Structure formats: structure tokens, C-alpha cells
Amino acid sequence: MIDIVGILSANLLYVLLITIGGTLVSFSVHFVPVGGAPAAMAQAPGIGTGTVQLAAGAGLTGLITAGTVLGLTNSIAIVLASGAVGAMLMIGSTMIIGQMVYVFGVGVPPAGGKSKYDPITKDQQDIYSSQGTEGHALPTASYISGIIGGGLGGLGGSLVYYSLVNVTNNIGMTDLAGLAGIFAVGIFFINAVIPSYNIGGTTEGFHDPKFKKWYRAVISSIIATFMCAIIGVLAIGGL
Amino acid sequence: MDPLLGMGVLALMGAAATIAGATEDLESDVGSQSNPNSQVQLAPQMMHPHRIYNKAISGEPPSNALMCAIGGTIASVMMSAYGLSVVFAITFGAAIAAVIHGTYAASSFMGRVSSQKRFKQPLYLDIVRSHTPVIIGYAFLTTFFILVISYLMSSVLNHPFPLPLLAFIWGITVGAIGSSTGDVHYGAEREYQNVEFGSGINAANSGDIVRHGESGLRNGIDNAWFCSKFGGPVTGIAFGMTVFLSGWVTTVFNPGESITMGWLSVIAGLLIVAILIIGNRIIETWARSTYGPYQEEESEEVTA
Numbered sequence: 001m002i003d004i005v006g007i008l009s010a011n012l013l014y015v016l017l018i019t020i021g022g023t024l025v026s027f028s029v030h031f032v033p034v035g036g037a038p039a040a041m042a043q044a045p046g047i048g049t050g051t052v053q054l055a056a057g058a059g060l061t062g063l064i065t066a067g068t069v070l071g072l073t074n075s076i077a078i079v080l081a082s083g084a085v086g087a088m089l090m091i092g093s094t095m096i097i098g099q100m101v102y103v104f105g106v107g108v109p110p111a112g113g114k115s116k117y118d119p120i121t122k123d124q125q126d127i128y129s130s131q132g133t134e135g136h137a138l139p140t141a142s143y144i145s146g147i148i149g150g151g152l153g154g155l156g157g158s159l160v161y162y163s164l165v166n167v168t169n170n171i172g173m174t175d176l177a178g179l180a181g182i183f184a185v186g187i188f189f190i191n192a193v194i195p196s197y198n199i200g201g202t203t204e205g206f207h208d209p210k211f212k213k214w215y216r217a218v219i220s221s222i223i224a225t226f227m228c229a230i231i232g233v234l235a236i237g238g239l
Numbered sequence: 240m241d242p243l244l245g246m247g248v249l250a251l252m253g254a255a256a257t258i259a260g261a262t263e264d265l266e267s268d269v270g271s272q273s274n275p276n277s278q279v280q281l282a283p284q285m286m287h288p289h290r291i292y293n294k295a296i297s298g299e300p301p302s303n304a305l306m307c308a309i310g311g312t313i314a315s316v317m318m319s320a321y322g323l324s325v326v327f328a329i330t331f332g333a334a335i336a337a338v339i340h341g342t343y344a345a346s347s348f349m350g351r352v353s354s355q356k357r358f359k360q361p362l363y364l365d366i367v368r369s370h371t372p373v374i375i376g377y378a379f380l381t382t383f384f385i386l387v388i389s390y391l392m393s394s395v396l397n398h399p400f401p402l403p404l405l406a407f408i409w410g411i412t413v414g415a416i417g418s419s420t421g422d423v424h425y426g427a428e429r430e431y432q433n434v435e436f437g438s439g440i441n442a443a444n445s446g447d448i449v450r451h452g453e454s455g456l457r458n459g460i461d462n463a464w465f466c467s468k469f470g471g472p473v474t475g476i477a478f479g480m481t482v483f484l485s486g487w488v489t490t491v492f493n494p495g496e497s498i499t500m501g502w503l504s505v506i507a508g509l510l511i512v513a514i515l516i517i518g519n520r521i522i523e524t525w526a527r528s529t530y531g532p533y534q535e536e537e538s539e540e541v542t543a
Contacts, residue, residue: 048418060411078501129439143519178401
């Protein structure tokens with residue numbers, strides 16, 4: 001019989017850290033500029049894919065980097081920072097190549113649709129939008145927003161993984177790393193999906209009006225991740 | 240590990256990732272998966288029946304993750320339980336995964352087109368016969384090279400994650416990158432070559448995709464031919480960059496040596512990110528100055 005209360009009380013800190021990590025992932029997704037199918041046709045600004053797809057791709061790359069570093073050092077700060085950097089590198093590489101496809105392959109200049117001027121460069125946006133579109137590609141504000149989103153997502157995913165690996169248990173490191181990795185991926189996906197109800201397919205990043213709804217997703221994520229954290233800690237701690 | 244050996248392995252992983260990225264994008268172009276599929280699906284409803292393969296098994300990341308996880312699991316079992324050689328296990332795993340992907344592709348195509356009978360969209364069996372093997376071929380290459388990367392990471396670089404989990408995550412990543420980069424070349428350029436290059440695609444044109452090929456009627460293989468000139472290779476570069484750069488920072492500055500090296504690896508990563516931001520800005524300003532605005536500034540501001 002598993003000592004549920006004992007395992008949870010011994011690992012309460014990790015339950016809280018997993019909850020914080022999952023919530024960070026949820027918050028991070030709001031920064032990622034995605035335009036879904038309209039962006040794939042250059043009819044809306046942002047990356048031409050889905051919210052969950054890109055956020056998960058970036059965050060999980062960060063998780064791989066964090067996994068590498070956790071095998072080398074025990075410093076939590078370096079593990080988390082490496083996870084964030086890994087995710088930022090993935091999303092940065094993807095966005096710059098995506099930008100090249102828009103500019104050189106499709107022949108359209110970057111233009112946002114949610115504000116007349118780019119909040120960072122102050123460049124005018126509306127005159128660069130082609131007729132019948134909301135804009136296209138990635139203006140600087142969206143690009144930087146994506147980098148922030150990738151970084152926060154990688155940070156959150158790494159925090160979840162770090163916490164799960166450190167739960168008190170009796171299994172070997174090889175099995176533990178695999179199990180913690182699977183739970184971390186699951187918790188990541190749950191928290192990447194929840195904000196997509198706020199975003200509804202397209203967002204340009206932190207300057208998009210939809211960004212203001214972040215707290216709704218964050219509250220939902222705190223509840224969902226807390227439950228996932230209890231199950232994850234019990235599953236790993238009970239072995 | 241010897242840093243030079245680590246760099247060599249990383250270079251090999253980067254090369255494998257570049258091929259995996261390119262084949263992933265071309266696989267999605269042949270079958271018209273992911274976001275541009277919306278136009279292929281919409282075209283018959285706009286009275287434009289076509290001969291383009293129409294599969295959307297799921298978003299690209301989950302379908303590639305499934306494929307790579309199947310391949311990784313089979314390869315892992317064959318190596319650990321039966322003691323087979325790495326090359327054989329990875330090849331066999333990738334082959335099984337590709338065939339499973341082919342069954343999803345064929346059933347997805349037939350299901351989707353059958354549902355469009357009311358819009359007079361024919362189900363071309365020659366398209367199923369000619370395109371499905373190409374899809375399986377590209378899926379095999381993608382899975383094979385993802386498994387090569389995952390195997391090198393888990394056995395040579397001693398990554399703590401097991402092979403199938405690494406394959407799953409890299410499958411998600413390659414799908415996310417293919418969907419974000421190369422697919423735009425297919426969706427925004429190839430499907431709409433009937434509008435002037437660079438003129439943008441008016442939302443009112445949705446579903447009005449090009450159906451005539453360079454010779455005869457256009458099909459999915461024609462699309463892969465076009466996208467292999469730009470969309471596919473740049474997807475490969477994006478995935479290669481991701482695999483190489485995310486490994487490079489921890490290989491050159493090994494966090495296992497000291498805390499300082501760990502922070503140096505983080506700083507090196509942040510510097511690369513800063514260079515990418517500057518690069519993006521350079522492309523943005525170049526595009527704006529070269530292409531110019533679509534409309535002049537509003538005259539009210541002048542007269543006011």
C-alpha cells in the first residue's frame with residue numbers, strides 16, 4: 001500500500017514547484033506569435049502553425065537541453081537557464097527561417113495587424129499589409145515576444161522535470177529520467193493546450209489584445225497542474 | 240568525453256537533422272498535411288475539384304512524434320531484447336513506422352475525399368497508388384534520421400532520456416519546425432501561383448488554389464518538386480540549427496566541468512539568440528525597403 005500522505009508531505013516542495021512550472025508554461029504560450037492556417041497562407045501575422053504545436057516544439061527542445069545539463073550538474077539555476085536557452089534557440093531558429101520564407105519565398109514584408117506601429121521599433125505596420133490580409137510574417141515585436149515565450153516555456157518545462165527527478169523514490173536514474181521526462185512532456189502539453197482557448201488560433205504576442213486574458217488560463221493551469229503534480233509525485237514517489 | 244569527439248558527433252547530428260527536416264517538409268507537401276491543407280480541403284467546396292493528395296492525419300508535430308516514437312520503440316526493443324545491430328534496428332524501426340504512417344495517410348485521404356462527394360470531388364485511385372509510396376519513402380527518411388539523432392544522443396552523448404522518448408520529442412520538434420517554415424512556402428506561394436509574386440493573398444481568394452501543373456493537372460508530387468527548391472531545404476536548415484545549436488552550447492562549455500562553464504554555456508546561448516534577433520531585424524528592414532509599402536500613407540493626416 002502506498003503511503004499517500006507520507007509521500008506528499010515529504011515532497012510538498014516539489015508539488016508546488018511543478019505547479020509553478022506548469023503555470024509558467026501556460027503563461028508563456030500567450031507570448032508565442034502564431035497565426036495558424038491564415039498565417040500559413042500569409043493572411044495573418046505570426047508563425048504559420050498552431051499554438052500548441054510551436055510552444056510544445058520549443059519547450060520540449062528546452063527539456064532535452066535541461067535533461068542533458070541535469071546529467072552533468074546539480075545546480076538548479078543552470079538547469080533551468082539551460083532549458084530556457086534551449087527553447088529560445090529552437091523558437092529563434094524557427095522564426096528567423098520562417099521570416100526568410102515569407103520574405104524570400106512568398107515576397108511579402110513583415111507587417112503586424114493589431115497595432116498601427118510596432119511597439120518596439122515604432123515602424124508603421126498598416127501600410128505594409130497587403131490587401132485583404134491582417135498582415136504577414138514576423139515584425140520585431142512579435143519575434144521578441146516569441147523568444148520570451150520560448151524562454152518561459154523552456155524554464156517551466158525544466159522546472160517540472162527537475163522537480164520530478166528529485167522526488168524521493170527507490171528507482172534507478174535511467175528509469176527515473178525516462179519516467180520524469182514522460183510526466184514532464186504530459187504536463188507541458190496540458191498547459192500548452194489550456195491557453196489556446198484564450199488565443200483562439202491567432203495572436204501576435206504580448207502587444208495583442210488577447211494577451212490581456214492571460215490570467216484566466218493561468219488560474220486554470222494552477223488547478224490542472226496541481227492535480228497533475230499530485231499524481232506525478234505519487235506515481236514516482238510510490239515506486 | 241573528449242570535446243573533439245563530442246563536436247564530431249554533434250556535427251553528424253546536425254547533418255542528420257538537416258536531412259530529417261527537409262524530408263519532413265517534403266512529406267507534408269506531397270500529402271498536403273498541416274495548415275495549407277485547409278485550402279486543399281476548401282477548394283472542392285468553392286467548385287474547384289483537384290488532383291492533390293489530401294491527408295491531414297493530425298497536426299504535423301503529433302503525427303511525426305507518433306511515427307518517430309513507434310520507430311524508436313521498435314529499434315530500442317530490437318537492440319535490447321534481441322541484440323540486433325544498431326543499423327539494422329534503426330532501419331527496421333523506421334521502415335515499420337513509415338508503413339504505419341502510410342496506412343494513416345491512405346485512410347485519411349480516402350476518408351476526406353469520400354466526405355466531399357457532394358462537391359463532386361473525385362477519389363483518384365491513381366493518386367493513392369502513386370503518392371502513398373512517396374509519402375512512405377519520405378516518412379522512412381525522416382524517422383530514420385530522427386532515430387540516428389536520438390541514438391547518438393542516448394548512447395554516445397549519454398543523454399538520460401531513453402531512445403523512444405528522445406525520438407518522440409524530436410518528432411514533435413521537427414513537425415513544429417516543418418509546420419512553421421516550409422509549409423508556408425507551399426501554402427502561401429505554391430498554392431497561389433495564380434497571383435503576382437509578393438502581392439499577398441487576399442482572404443477572398445481562399446480555396447482558389449492552382450490546379451494546373453507545369454504539365455497536365457497538378458498533383459502532390461508536383462508540389463514537392465517545387466517546394467524542394469526552397470521550402471524543404473530551409474526547413475532542414477532550421478531543424479539542423481536547432482539540434483546543432485542547442486547541443487553546441489553545452490558541448491563547448493560543458494556544465495559538468497564547473498559552475499562557471501555552466502553559466503558560460505547559458506551566456507553563449509543567449510548571445511546566439513541576440514544574433515538571431517538582430518538577423519530578423521535586418522531581414523525585416525531589407526524587405527520593407529526593397530518591396531516598399533502596399534499603400535501610401537493616409538491623406539487625411541496630411542490635410543488635417
